[in-house]
Amino acid sequence: YKRVTVKSLIEMKRNGERISMLTAYDFSMAKIVDDANVDVILVGDSASNVMAGHETTLPITLDQMIYHASSVIRAVKRALVVVDIPFGSYQSDPKEALRSAIRIMKESGAHAVKVEGGIEIKESVKRILNAGIPVMGHLGLTPQSIYKFGTYTVRAKEEEEAQKLLVDAKLLEKLGCFAIVLEKIPADLAKKVAESINIPVIGIGAGNGVDGQVLVVHDLLGITQEFNPRFLRRYMNLYEEMGNAISQYVTDVKSRDFPNEEEQY
């Protein structure tokens, strides 16, 4: 396997090769995603929703993120593994931010971290980068700020917020971030951002004019059911398929069909 690196991602942008990114939170899923040649695996704080059943990403802890990340790392041979620093582990001050990033890198073996925000977290991003830890930015609909937004609708539709987003993206590039996620913003704005900077822009609900795409793998596979934004393309209905398989198992146990002669010692 030729490993994906932060350098190769920037080369992919230069060569016009689109970048594929998906989440994973555990060993088994990460192995499937990595073997399918996904370029970047994100250990997202969406684990708070998908794995733990919380309503938002806010409750997940740094220890829990490290547990998920170390499980993913043990499965991955090729992809670049990026880990979200969770809410409350980097906003207070740059030293705390660096401490959290170092814990993720040391205790999980991850390759990079992701943080939400622009100018507000400038000093923290600088500090983490100074320690040699690659940082991915995240702008637009940043779920750790959901209580500030009050809604999960599209961000940066108004000129003022769009301008700030463009300035923030340029700042993150200047600081030395290796890529930026843009979540749920108008496609025209996302395209403009991607054309204005030299680091890859990975979109989710940000249209087709960016350098790569990211989805939550459980959404793509149809394991989650209630989440149905316009940007989500479901490739399977695994909720139904898994449910059918499990119901059949229950039927087979009840009817004494399972186990049969060959399935016992």
Ligand code: KIV
């Ligand atoms: O936590 C997550 O899954 C994310 C992606 C949606 C970008 O941050």
Ligand code: NA
């Ligand atoms: Na996230």
